[in-house]
Amino acid sequence: MSLFPAEISEVMEVLLLRNYNTRLVVISTLLLGVASGLVGSFLLLRKRSLMSDTLSHACLPGIGLMFILVTLGGGDGKSIPLLLTGASISGLLGVGMVTAIRNTTKIKDDAAMGIVLSVFFGLGVVFLSVAQTLGGSAAGLETFIYGKTASMVEQDYQLLLGVTVAAGVMCMLLQKEFTLMCFDEEFARSLAWPVHGLDLLLMGLVTAVTVVGMQAVGLILIIAFMIIPAAAARFWTERYRVMWILSGCIGGLSGWLGASVSAWLPRLPAGAVIVLVAGCAFLFSLFFGGARGVLKLGLRRHHMRRKVGRQHLLRGIYELLEDEKTFANTPVSIKQLYAKRSWTHTELHKLISRAKKEDHIEVVSGDRLQMSESGFAEAARYTRNHRLWELYLIRFADVAARHVDRDADRVEHVLGPELVRQLEAELDAVEEMSPVIESPHDLHSGVGI
Amino acid sequence: MNMSPVSPSAPSAPAHPPTVPLAIDDLTVAYNEKPVLWDIDLDIPEGKLVGIVGPNGAGKSTLIKACLDLVPRASGRVMIYGEPYKKNRGLVGYVPQRESVDWDFPVSALDVVAMGTYGRIGWCRPVGKKHKQEAMEALERVNLADYAHRQISQLSGGQQQRVFLARALAQDARLYFMDEPFAAVDASTEKAIVTLLHDLKSQGKTCLVVHHDLATVSEYFDWLILLNLRVVQSGPTKEVFTQENLKATYGGKLSALVEAGEELRKMRGVGK
Numbered sequence: 001m002s003l004f005p006a007e008i009s010e011v012m013e014v015l016l017l018r019n020y021n022t023r024l025v026v027i028s029t030l031l032l033g034v035a036s037g038l039v040g041s042f043l044l045l046r047k048r049s050l051m052s053d054t055l056s057h058a059c060l061p062g063i064g065l066m067f068i069l070v071t072l073g074g075g076d077g078k079s080i081p082l083l084l085t086g087a088s089i090s091g092l093l094g095v096g097m098v099t100a101i102r103n104t105t106k107i108k109d110d111a112a113m114g115i116v117l118s119v120f121f122g123l124g125v126v127f128l129s130v131a132q133t134l135g136g137s138a139a140g141l142e143t144f145i146y147g148k149t150a151s152m153v154e155q156d157y158q159l160l161l162g163v164t165v166a167a168g169v170m171c172m173l174l175q176k177e178f179t180l181m182c183f184d185e186e187f188a189r190s191l192a193w194p195v196h197g198l199d200l201l202l203m204g205l206v207t208a209v210t211v212v213g214m215q216a217v218g219l220i221l222i223i224a225f226m227i228i229p230a231a232a233a234r235f236w237t238e239r240y241r242v243m244w245i246l247s248g249c250i251g252g253l254s255g256w257l258g259a260s261v262s263a264w265l266p267r268l269p270a271g272a273v274i275v276l277v278a279g280c281a282f283l284f285s286l287f288f289g290g291a292r293g294v295l296k297l298g299l300r301r302h303h304m305r306r307k308v309g310r311q312h313l314l315r316g317i318y319e320l321l322e323d324e325k326t327f328a329n330t331p332v333s334i335k336q337l338y339a340k341r342s343w344t345h346t347e348l349h350k351l352i353s354r355a356k357k358e359d360h361i362e363v364v365s366g367d368r369l370q371m372s373e374s375g376f377a378e379a380a381r382y383t384r385n386h387r388l389w390e391l392y393l394i395r396f397a398d399v400a401a402r403h404v405d406r407d408a409d410r411v412e413h414v415l416g417p418e419l420v421r422q423l424e425a426e427l428d429a430v431e432e433m434s435p436v437i438e439s440p441h442d443l444h445s446g447v448g449i
Numbered sequence: 450m451n452m453s454p455v456s457p458s459a460p461s462a463p464a465h466p467p468t469v470p471l472a473i474d475d476l477t478v479a480y481n482e483k484p485v486l487w488d489i490d491l492d493i494p495e496g497k498l499v500g501i502v503g504p505n506g507a508g509k510s511t512l513i514k515a516c517l518d519l520v521p522r523a524s525g526r527v528m529i530y531g532e533p534y535k536k537n538r539g540l541v542g543y544v545p546q547r548e549s550v551d552w553d554f555p556v557s558a559l560d561v562v563a564m565g566t567y568g569r570i571g572w573c574r575p576v577g578k579k580h581k582q583e584a585m586e587a588l589e590r591v592n593l594a595d596y597a598h599r600q601i602s603q604l605s606g607g608q609q610q611r612v613f614l615a616r617a618l619a620q621d622a623r624l625y626f627m628d629e630p631f632a633a634v635d636a637s638t639e640k641a642i643v644t645l646l647h648d649l650k651s652q653g654k655t656c657l658v659v660h661h662d663l664a665t666v667s668e669y670f671d672w673l674i675l676l677n678l679r680v681v682q683s684g685p686t687k688e689v690f691t692q693e694n695l696k697a698t699y700g701g702k703l704s705a706l707v708e709a710g711e712e713l714r715k716m717r718g719v720g721k
Contacts, residue, residue, distance in 0.1 A: 045554065173573040180564050184550045187616075190517045190543045191568045192535055238600035240555045 011264055022263045025149050028157045029255035029274060032213045035164040036222070037229035037251025038171050039205045041244045044230040045182040051095060051203070052226040054113045056210045056219040058094025058120040062086035063144055064127025071134050078140070080155065080215075087144075087211045094120050095203050147218030149259060149270030156215055163212045167205050171244070178202060179240055217271035224275040225251060232282040235289025250285075254278035306354070313351045314360060314379035315386065316340035317371055331370040388423045395423070467531035470495050470624040470655040471516065476525030478508070478515050485511050487679045489525065493672065496653045498646050500660045500670035500686070504699050507677040509659045510546070513626045516657075517543055529624060539568060542622030544613050546629050552602045558612045559597040562587050565619025587618040590648075591641060607638030614645060625649065625656040632661065643669060666690060 017023035043049050066086025071077035094116050101112040131138040143151070171178065180188045181198050189195050206226070213222045229251035233243045258274030265273075287294050319340060320332045337348065352369065355361045360375030371379060469492055476489035486508045493499055501509050514520045516527050518534045529537040542565070563576050563584040570580060588594050591611040596604060601612065610630055617625055630642055646669070649656055657674075660666060666673065666686065673689045675681040675698040682689045682697075 047551075176564075176567060176570070176576060177572065179556070180567060183554050183556065183561075184545065184564070186514075186519060186545050186549060187543060187564065189519055190538070190541075192518070192538050234555065238555050239557070240560075243555050 021150075022260075024154065024157050025152050025263060025270070026256055026259045028152055028160045029149065029216055029259040029270065030252045031157075031160045031164040031255070032209070032216055033225060033229065033251035033253065033255030033274075033278075034248045035160070035167045035209045035251075036213060036225040037233075037248040038244060039167050039202075039209050040226040040251070041230035041233065041240075041247040042171065042178050042182060042202055043206060043226060044234070045179070045240065046202070049227045049230075050110070050113055051098070052206055052210060053223045054098055054117045054120075055091045055095050055203075055207060056214065056222050057117045057124070059087035059091040059211060059214060059219055060124025060144065061120055061127050062088070062090025062093075062124075063141065064124050064131055065090070067131045067138060067141060068127060068134065071131070071138075077131075077134075077138070083144075084159075084211050084214075087214065088207055090120065091207050091210065092203070095207070143218070144214050145218055145220060146269060147214065147216055147221060147271035149216050149262065150266070152216060156212075159212050160216075163208050167209060168248075170201070170205055174198070174201070175241070175244075217274055221271040221275045224278055225254070228275075228278040228282050229254065232278075232285040232289075235285040235291060235293050237291050250278070250281050254281055309351050310355060310358070310360070311382045311386075312341055313337075313348075313355055314371070314375060315383050317361070317369075318376075318379040318383045329371055329373075329376045331364045331368040334367045334369060384427075387427055388420060391423050391427055392419070395426070468495060469493070469528070470530055471657070472528040472531075473516070474526050474528075476512075476515060476527060477523040478511055478520055479523045480520075484523070485678065486515065489680055491674065491680060491683055493655060493657065495655055496650060497655055497672040498650050498670045499655065499657045499672040499674060500666055501657060501674045501676055502660055502663065502666060502698070503676035503681075507698075509676055510628050512676065513543075513628055513657065513659065516626060517541065540623045542617035542620035542625040544617045544625065544627040544630055547606070547610050547613060547632065552604075552609060554601065556601060557598050558593060558601055558604065558608075558615075559584055559588065561601060561612050562615045562619050565616040565621075568620065583621075584615075584619050587615040588612075590618055591615045591645065605635070607634040610634050611638060611641060614642065618645075623654050625654065627656060627658045629659045629661065631658075631665075663695070 013019060013022075017026055040049070040052070043052060063083050063086055066083055067077040070079065070082055075082075097116050098109070098112045101107050101115070102109055107115075128138075128141055131141060140148075177188075177193065177198055181193075181195055181202075185195055188198075210219070210222050210226070213225060216222075217225060230243070230247040232250050233246035236246055237243050254274055254277045258277040259270050261277070262268045262270035262273040285293065288296075290296060316337050317332055320336055321328070321330065324330075324332075334348070334352070337343070343351070352361065352363070355375065356363065359372050360378060361369050361371050363369045471491065471493040473489050473491040476486060477484060478486040489512065501512065503509055511520060515522055516529075516534065527534060530540055531537075534541070559581065563580055565587065566576070566580040566583055570576060585594065585597060588597050591614055593608060593611055593615065596608060601609060604612065610632075614627075614630060617627070631639055634642070646656055646658070658670070660669070667690050670686050672684070673686040674683045675689060675694055677698045677700070682694045
């Protein structure tokens with residue numbers, strides 16, 4: 001897509017936050033992203049991600065009811081602090097009800113959350129309808145459902161800043177407490193920690209972020225802000241601290257980019273764009289994540305398969321040489337190789353052509369092949385290490401199972417040099433009767449570890 | 450109460466001296482009106498390796514959890530070195546069942562072991578160098594120092610169990626509660642745990658261990674609690690681990706175990 005110069009300057013204007021209004025909105029959503037990323041990662045680790053869903057939906061009746069009460073009392077029903085207070089109260093009430101249902105009945109978490117979520121949302125819709133009958137001033141209340149980023153003002157920004165700083169500081173101070181609670185609640189309780197209090201505090205943080213974020217992205221899409229950055233971060237790391245920081249960064253980045261794009265294309269609602277940006281970040285992490293992304297795992301499996309295939313082929317050839325008792329690297333026929341393993345024609349030829357590329361073997365004539373010098377050395381090593389493994393399994397069957405790493409290369413690494421020497425002595429004793437071709441490598445020097 | 454044989458170490462007075470690691474009086478625990486532990490009375494002397502044995506659903510884990518204030522008590526009291534748990538929890542180490550946590554959690558083995566020091570660190574304060582050092586020493590004691598920085602899902606089941614034991618070691622306690630540390634571990638881990646238990650015993654520490662394998666009971670433990678909703682017997686393993694007591698503990702479920710017990714008795718007879 002090519003951009004006209006005018007458009008480029010427009011984009012720059014937005015990204016560099018030259019316009020005051022845009023600046024306010026973009027920084028606010030960035031802060032919201034950071035705050036929800038930080039809090040959301042604990043929610044994810046506690047396996048309570050859906051709790052934020054319940055919470056945000058449960059906020060709606062609080063907004064409606066507060067508006068009705070204040071308007072009937074003669075006040076300004078659209079006072080944001082009052083509406084947010086109402087939202088917090090009903091949100092926490094909803095979360096409390098889920099906890100109460102879980103603790104007192106046999107209904108499971110998911111059902112309890114579904115019940116509370118839908119009932120509260122229904123109640124909220126009813127209250128909003130009633131509010132509409134009270135006069136024209138109720139118009140705009142429904143923006144809480146989908147959010148209206150463009151309407152944010154200085155006050156919202158300050159609120160978001162306060163909540164973000166508070167969430168960041170809390171999570172930092174209570175990092176070890178929250179982490180232990182998420183990992184092993186029972187152990188935390190055995191330290192006589194007030195786990196219920198910690199839980200409440202975490203839910204309080206979630207509530208605060210949800211309530212202040214509602215105006216920006218709406219109560220439905222704020223959930224995405226809570227869950228997606230943390231889930232995306234998990235693909236990149238096995239360390240919770242890194243995950244926590246990354247989650248905040250991904251959240252902030254999504255907020256910044258999303259709000260920028262929506263400011264540039266004003267017809268697109270910011271909440272939706274932000275969630276889509278976060279979704280892209282998630283998809284990217286899912287595929288390319290450095291710790292557990294799909295590609296990474298796939299690549300690891302692919303390498304493993306190749307390695308096993310190569311080892312099988314070279315060992316097969318080596319054993320053929322042993323069978324013929326030639327004790328030298330001579331050509332063998334491909335046909336005989338089939339007897340060594342259950343290879344199909346395609347499989348075997350794929351293996352052969354790959355080994356050829358790796359310079360391990362060369363095809364001598366139509367159906368005969370011979371190992372190269374390096375291939376022969378590798379084959380001897382694989383065969384020997386494999387036999388050491390087998391001997392180990394026979395000798396130490398009671399201890400062995402979990403120690404065995406079928407990768408022939410790792411025999412010394414796993415078992416240690418002393419045990420390997422002992423096994424070798426035994427192997428040599430067995431082979432007195434049927435000598436194996438001497439391994440060209442010194443096994444003790446740690447080749448192939 | 451008159452149904453079960455009187456514990457040989459039943460307390461004569463309700464007061465418990467601070468030298469008794471664990472004293473339980475009249476403990477009853479109930480879930481939803483269904484009692485899972487009845488009238489438990491126990492006194493455990495210091496420096497013993499104590500096995501807790503009984504059929505499935507006998508309340509073995511619940512007994513441990515009741516001692517640690519993890520489940521509400523319907524009645525009775527538990528004294529740790531003469532004081533309630535809340536007061537003396539610093540003297541207690543806990544090894545929960547391995548299945549009780551999600552091992553896919555993004556922490557390293559060292560992180561988990563360091564959790565054992567959290568009770569000493571205090572609120573809102575980071576895990577310091579000194580605590581990491583202690584955690585590392587605990588890992589060394591279970592031969593896992595090389596695995597300190599591995600993510601815990603990359604450890605084998607036996608190694609995970611040893612990480613949990615190391616965490617309890619890092620608690621630096623005098624009384625340890627271990628919930629099935631021998632469950633589904635490889636033989637080398639089992640050996641390592643036994644060595645560790647003897648280590649702890651030689652330091653004068655007391656360990657209560659929920660155990661499943663009757664064949665190893667008399668080898669591993671010098672004190673035994675036979676539990677089935679109530680304490681069937683408690684005392685030195687040599688006196689308590691008898692055919693009649695096992696029958697009283699396992700009831701009809703023992704049929705398969707009878708022969709094993711018979712074998713054991715013979716073996717012990719030979720041993721003497």
